[in-house]
Amino acid sequence: MAALLKVENLTKHFGGILALDHLSFEVQEGEIYSIIGPNGAGKTTLFNCISGLYRPDEGSIVFDGQELIGLKPHRIAEMGIARTFQNIELFSNMTTMDNLMLGRHIHMRSGVWHSLFLPWRKSLTAREEVAHRARIEEIIDFLELQSARNQLVKSLPYGRQKLVELGRALALEPKLLLLDEPSAGMNTEERQDLFFWLQDIKEDLGITIVMIEHNMQMVMDVSDRILAIDFGKKLAEGPPEEVANHPDVIKAYLGEDEDESAAVARQ
C-alpha cells in the first residue's frame, strides 16, 4: 500500500509557542489513522496546516504525490481532502440540504451566467441542481438526516449539527477525510452510530480517515493505527494497543491529570 499522506518535519510557531515541532508521519491509503494528545498538543494546528489554513514554518506535506504547502485551501479541497472542525463551522443560516450542496461545489460547474437560465429545466444549472440533489439525498439517507433536510442547521441539536458537518465533508467525495473530534458532545448512542458510520466510510466508500479524538474507547475500537503527540512532537505511533501502553503516552496523559492547569495555561 502506498502512503496517501506524508508529513515530514512539520513545524509551526505562534509567537513563542511551538505548536508543531518537526512532526513526521505517514498515512496509508484506506486506513483509519487517529491522532491523540493532551489539550494544546497541536492536533488542530496540524489539520489547519494540511488544509492550508495555516502556513507552516518548515517541513512538507505530500498528498497523493503532490506538495500541499503553499497551496490555497480551496485548491487542497479540490485535490480531494475534506474536513470537519472542532468547533462546528456550519453555514448556520442555510438548510441542511444547502449545507450539503456546498460539499458538491467543486463537482459543479455553473457560474453566474448559467444560473440565469435556472427556470428552464434543461439548462445546465437546473440539470446540475437536480443531479447533485439526488447525490446529496444518498448522504442524507446514509446519515439518517431526513428529518433535518429542510431545516436551518442552526435550529438542529448539537449532535445532528456534527453529522451535517460530516455529511458535508462526505459530499465532497474526498480521498482523505480529516475529522477533528467527531464524537465530542455526542451521547453514547450517537457515538455508537458514528462508530458504524466511520467503518462504512472506510470500507464501503473507500475513504481514508485521519481523526483527532479524545474519546479513547472510540479511538481504540475504530483505529488501524494511532499517533500520539504532545508539544507538537511525536510520542508514539502504531497499533492501538501498543500506543495506549506506551510509557510516554501514559506519562503525558497522567501529567495532564495531575496538573490540569498547566495544560490550560498552555492554551
Next chain:
Amino acid sequence: MFGQLIINGLAVGSLYALVALAMVIIYKASEVPNFAQGEMAMVSTYFAYMLLISNQVSWHVALLGTLVFAFALGMVLEFLFVRRAKDPTVLDLIIVTLGMQLVLHGLAGWKWGPDQKDFPLPISDTDVVQVGGLVISYLNLTTMIAALLLMGLLYAFFQYTKIGVAMKATQQNWMAARINGIRTNHILGITWGISSVIGAIAGVLFAPTSTLDPHLMWDPLIKGFAAAVMGGMNSLVGAALGGYLLGFIENLFGLYISLEFKSIVAFLAIVLVLWFRPSGLFSKHYERRV
C-alpha cells in the same frame, strides 16, 4: 520649498491627526469605526458658532462651552444609541454610527439651514509668522500647537489618571476590567465623550479655513480614517503619525502631481496601506485563530 512643504503638511496633518485620534480612541474601546465622528464635530462647531454669533459670548467662554457640549454629546449618543444594540456585529455597529451620522446631519441642516456660514475665530488664517524663509499662518500655528498639546494631555491622561488607566484596561481586556470592578459601561461613555471633544477641537480649528455648513467634516472624516488606517486603527501614536504623514503626502501630491485631485490621496493611501500592510504601517500582523 521643501521646508514649506513640511510645514504645510504638518499643519493640515495636525487636523487629520486629531480626527484620527478621536476615531481610534473609540475604535480601541469598542471596535466601532465611528462614521458619526465627522458629524459630531460638525454639530459641536455649529454650537460654538451659535455661542459666538447669537449669544455674543467671548470666544474663551464659547470654546469652553463647546467642549462641555461636545463631551455631553458624545456621552449622550453612546448612551442613547450605541449601547442599545445587543451582541452587535461589526456591521450592526457600523449601521448604528451611520444612523447617528444621518440624525446629526439632518438636525444640523434642519436647525441651521444649508447656507454656508463664515466661522468667526479670532485667529487669523491669512496673517502669517515668518521664520527663516518659511511662512505659517497664525491659525495653522495654533492648530499645530493645539494638536501637540492635546496629544500630550491624552498621553498624561492614559498614563496617570485613574479614569485613563481604567480606560486602557477596558480596552485591553473588557472581561478582566469588569471583574476588577471597573464599570465598563461608564468607561465607554467617557470614551465617547473624550473622543467627541477632540473632534470638536478639530472642527473649530478647521471651520475658519473652510465654510461652515452641514458637510463641513466630510472631507476631514475620510482623511481622519485614512490616517487612522495608516496607523493601524489601534494605536494612538500610529493615528497621530498617520495624520502627519497623510498631510505631508497630500501636499507633496498637490505640489508635484495635481492640486485639484489632492483629496483622493486619502483614498489611495487607504487602499495602498491596506493592500500592503493590512494592519497598518506601525503594527504587526496576527494569524487568525481557526
Next chain:
Amino acid sequence: MDMKRDYFEDVQLLKDRAQKIWFGILIITLILFPFVSPNYYIYLINYIAINVIVTVGLNLLIGYTGQISLGHAGFFAIGAYATTLLMLKLHVPFLLAILIAGFLAAAFGFLLGLPALRLEGPYLAIATLGFGMAVTTIIGRVPLFGGHMGLQTPPLSIGPFVAKNDREIYVVIMLFTFLMTLAARNITRTRVGRALIAIRDSDIAAEALGVNIAYYKTLAFAISAFYTGVAGGLMAFVLGFINPNIFDLLQSILFLAMVVVGGAGTILGSVMGAAVVSFLHIKLEAVQNIPGVGQFLVYLSQKWLSVSGLPNFTFVLFGLILIFIVVFERLGLYGIWLRSKIYWRTWPF
C-alpha cells in the same frame, strides 16, 4: 428510497398554485399600472424600481456575502455618467451604452474588490467610503463630466422607440428591474449564491470545501457594482440631468438603508426596503403637507429649528430607523413580514 422526488421543485421560483396566482397578479398589475396611474406616481414608481435594482445588487454584497460597502453611490455615478457620455459623445445606442456602463461599473467593482479581499468589516467600510468620495471628487473636477453643473441626459431610445415621458420610460425601467431581480434570485438559489452565503456564514468552512473565496468575494463586488451601474444609467433618464451632488455620501448611506430596512440577505426584502425608503424619501420632501405630522413639524421648526431646513427631517428619520432596526428587528421589513405570516397562519389561536 421508493418514492422518486422531483428535485427541480426545490429550485423552482413558483412552487404552488397560490404563488403562481400571486405572481400573475403582480405581472398584470405592473403592465396595467401605467394606463391607470397619474403621471406623478409613475415617476415615483420609476424611482422606486431603480432603487430596487441597486438594493438587490447591494444586498448580494452585504446581505449574502457579508461584505459592506459605503461607496455604492460611486458605482451609481459611474453608470449614470458612462451611459450619458457614451450616448452624448459617441452616439452609442441606449441598450449598448447601459450595458457597457454596467460592465464598466463592474470593472471598478472588481478593482475595489481586490483590496477588499484582505479587509474585514470596518476596514472595508472605510475603503469603500473613500472610493465613493473619490469618485464624486473626480467627476466634479473633470471638464468632460460637466463639472459641478453636470450633464443633460439625451432622450432614451431603443431603435425606433423613443421614450418621451415617464410613462414610456416606465416600460424600459420595469423590464430591467423585473429581469434583474429575477436574475438575482436565480443566482442566490444556485451554486454561486450558495458560495456567497457560505463565505458570509463561515469563510474557513467555505474555503475548506473548495470555494475560492478571493474569486467569489470580488465576483460579489463586481455583480453588485454591475447592478448599481445599470441602475445609475437608468436614473439619468428619470432625472433628465446628472451632477456630482446626486452621488454623495448620503446617497450611499441611503442605499445601505434600503438594504437594512428591507432585511439583509433576502431578495424580497430588498424590494420592500427599496420601495419603503424611496417612497418615504420622496414623500418627505414635502413633509409639511402631511396632515397632523406636518403641522407639528412646522411648529417644531418655528419654535426650535428652522422652517427652511425642514426637508432635513428625512435624514433624522432615516437615521433613527437604521438604529431602530439594529436594536429591535435585524431582519427589517422581511422579518416583520415573516412574523406576521406566522401570526396570521395561527390566528386567532
